Amino acid sequence: MPRRSLLLLQTIIPGMKNRILLFYFLLHTTCLLAQNKADLWWKRNNLRVIQMNLPAYEAATINADSIVTDLVACSANTLLINAGGIMAFYPTKLDFHYRNPYLKDNNVLADIVRKCHEKSIKVIVRFDFSRVHESIFKAHPDWCYISPKGERIINTDMYVVSINAPYVQEKAFRIIEEVINTFPIDGIFLNMPGYQVNNPYEGKYHGIDQNEYDRKRFAEYSGGKALPVEENKADPLFQKYLEFKKATVEDWSERLHKLVKSKNEQIAICTYSDKFVDIIRHESQSMTTLPYWPYTASDNVGNAVNSFPDHIISNASIQQISFQSRYNAVEPEETRIRLYENIANGSGLDMSMMGDMRGYEDERNFPVFRKVYGFHKKNEAYFGKYKSVAKIAVVAPGAWPSGEPMQEYRGIQLMLREAHIPFDIVEDGQISHLEEKMKGYQLIILPEITYLKPEAIRILKEASQQGTHLIATNRALWDSPETLEALFGAKIEKKDNDGAGNYLVPDDRGIFKSFKGQSMLFWKFNLGLYDLSGADQKLLPGVGKRPPRPARDHRRA
Structure with a gap:
């Protein structure tokens, strides 16, 4: 529109030609800059990511041509590959950045970036600042984690670091800056960000980091308090520590965002959190416990898409069985389910594998990648731009549910999914923003959502007054008994009560129409006891544990 108007004006007033053309050039350039600024490549939400999580020794053998050939064969449009942090996969000039000993003198990362770009494949580089090599630890032991018992977290020759020590707070930014200045990358991915308390390779919990830098910074934040040594949610000191962790992680993320965007606004920041991030990453991991949960991708993507509507979501199908069993992949049908669930719920495609695709120890999923990624490429115009029509919201207990709240949450989802009832998932901590x-x-529906922020409670109360129906299950809202009573007329008498052996009676057959021939329904797991005298209506009364039924007289039978 501006261009057409200016050209018409140029024709009508020839004497002003030079002035008009100059004005047009300035206006058109400004429009292009504004357009380019808004046209961030990841916003198209058509990601087809393949992550090659390279073991150190593969730096000696990886080949840029074969990597690009395999990416093209799989219809991938984004490569995620190692760059630095724990070790540099390029010839770093920084003495505090441990160089991969298998790298020799090559600069294969530069070749990979260049040849990917020749095929219009974006490159996101991976950083992991959770650990440092033993040589760095020996030079700077004060940079590393120390448990309440004085223990380090060690994996072979790698030591877990402290987030508030100089390595993460200063050196990490210099490493990232070196990579951005050296390679024309399209994004950065941060693996294992934040505070570490576990050794995932051994499945061992070590406790809250007691590093001196953490002690000093927490004292400054809390007005002189000492670090807690136990994760006790009932302890006000630990609640203060949780606030401290959130504030310090967000401070680091903001500094990173300023650094990256000052270099190039077209570099995407990708990690597992949302603040100062462009692409929120999640993971569908193998199920090693029962009951089997077939909806990990739907759960992860649905939660993030609805809780963070301004972000792009990329849910990775993790190929490895576990940390200890990295070279066997999950079954092809499991992978297929995850990838199609990604598409169905509004994400692109994403998979993570150990190493590159040549000489891989478990290639059974390769045909699945080629088929599903090819399907997405062919039909990408229809994907990733959905608008939910669901009238039901299930509140999720965080982004990574676990324990009994997870089982309750999944049980509610399972009932809705198998009944083909559409619903949205909203993370409990995001209610106040939505x-x-x-x-x-x-x-x-609040499936055992035990705690909500005051602002979220206000929103639920107002929604209820305006006609929204609320369902709360199991131990929901036990942290706020006044809210439980105000919304449901219920008072907690005993929140933890073994329900095995108890029964519920579907007394109103006008409502409970699916239990023909059943006068009682068995119950398992927790069955809290409540005073419901303040409720408007009571349904499904409970029947206590009953003794075994006496044996029948076989003569009469």
Whole structure:
């Protein structure tokens, strides 16, 4: 529109030609800059990511041509590959950045970036600042984690670091800056960000980091308090520590965002959190416990898409069985389910494997990648731009649910999915940021959501007053008994009560129509006891544990 108007003006007033052309050039350039700034490549939400998580020794053998050939064969449009942190996969000039000993003198990362770009494949480089090599630890032991018992977290020759020590707070930024200045990358991915308390390779918990830098920074934040040594949610000191962790991680993320975007706004930042991040990454990991949960991708993507509507979501199908069993992949049908669930719920495609695709120890999933990625490429115009029509919201207990709240949450989802009832998932901590959206649902379900922020409680109360129905299950809202009573007329008498052997009676057959021939329904797991005298209506009364039924008289039978 501006261009057409200016050209018409140039024709009508020839004497002003030079002035008009100059004005047009300035205006058109400004429009292009604004357009380019808004046209961030990841916003197209058509990611087809393949992550090659390279073991150190593969730096000696990886080949840029074969990598690009395999990416093209799989219809991938984004490569995620190692760059630095634990070790440099390029010839770093920084003495505190441990160089991969298998790298020799090559600069294969530069070749990979260049040849990917020749095929219009974006390159996101991986950083992991959670650990340092033993040589760095020996030079700077004060940079590393130390447990309440004085223990280090060690994996072979790698030591877990402290987030508030100089390695993460200063050196990490110099490493990232060196990579950005050296390679024309399209994004950075941060693996294992934040505070570490576990050794995932051994499945061992070590406790809250007691590094001196953490002690000093927490004292400054808390007005002189000492670090807690136990993770006790009932302890006000630990609650203060949780606030401290959140504040320090967000401070680091903001500094990173300023650094990266000052270099190039087209470099995407990708990690597992949302603040100062462009692409939120999640993971569908192998199920090593029962009951089997077939909806990991739907759960992960649905949660993030609805909880963080301004972000792009990339849910990775993790190929490895576990940390200890990295060279066997999950079954092809499991991978297929995850990838199609990604598409169905509004994400692109993403998979993570150990090493590159040549000489891989478990290639059974390769045909799945080629088929599903090819399907997405062919039909990408229809994907990633959905608008939910669901009238039901299920509140999730965080981004990475676990324990009994996870089982309750998954059970509610399973009932809705198998009944083919559409629903959105909203993370409990994001309710206060989605007030208008929450008030637009006809039904909100709280599956054992024990704690909500005061602002979220206010929103639920107002939604209820405006006609939204609420369902709360199991131990929901036990941290706020006044809210439980206000919304449901219920008072907790005993929140933990073994329900095995108890029964529920579907007394109102006008409501409970699916239990023909059953006068009682068995119960398992927790069955809390409540005073419901303040409720408007009571359904499904409970029947206590009953003795075994006496044996029948076989003569009469």
